[in-house]
Amino acid sequence: MSYLNSIFSPLGKEYCTIYYAIMVVSFVQFVVVVIGSLMHLFSSKKNMMQSLVGGVTVSSISFVEYILARLAYSICTKAL
Numbered sequence: 001m002s003y004l005n006s007i008f009s010p011l012g013k014e015y016c017t018i019y020y021a022i023m024v025v026s027f028v029q030f031v032v033v034v035i036g037s038l039m040h041l042f043s044s045k046k047n048m049m050q051s052l053v054g055g056v057t058v059s060s061i062s063f064v065e066y067i068l069a070r071l072a073y074s075i076c077t078k079a080l
Helices: 001-008 014-042 048-079
Strands: none
Touching: 014 048
16 A cells, blocks of 8 residues: 555655746747747738637647646645
8 A cells, every 4th residue: 555655645846846847848839939920920921810810829829838837836836
């Protein structure tokens, strides 16, 4: 039974840095996606609406990923 406890027991606070790294990578990805979407929007002359909708969709997904990573990091640091 102690073997199972060692596998499923909570990890230490030092493992919160994993969530911090994911949060930083997610934020950088969000910035790159927004800049890339804006560059694509202003460089393409046709299908402007399609570029706008695609850019907003991808940016929104990337932003949600960042918020979830930030939330996970906050929960980890406050819980331990």
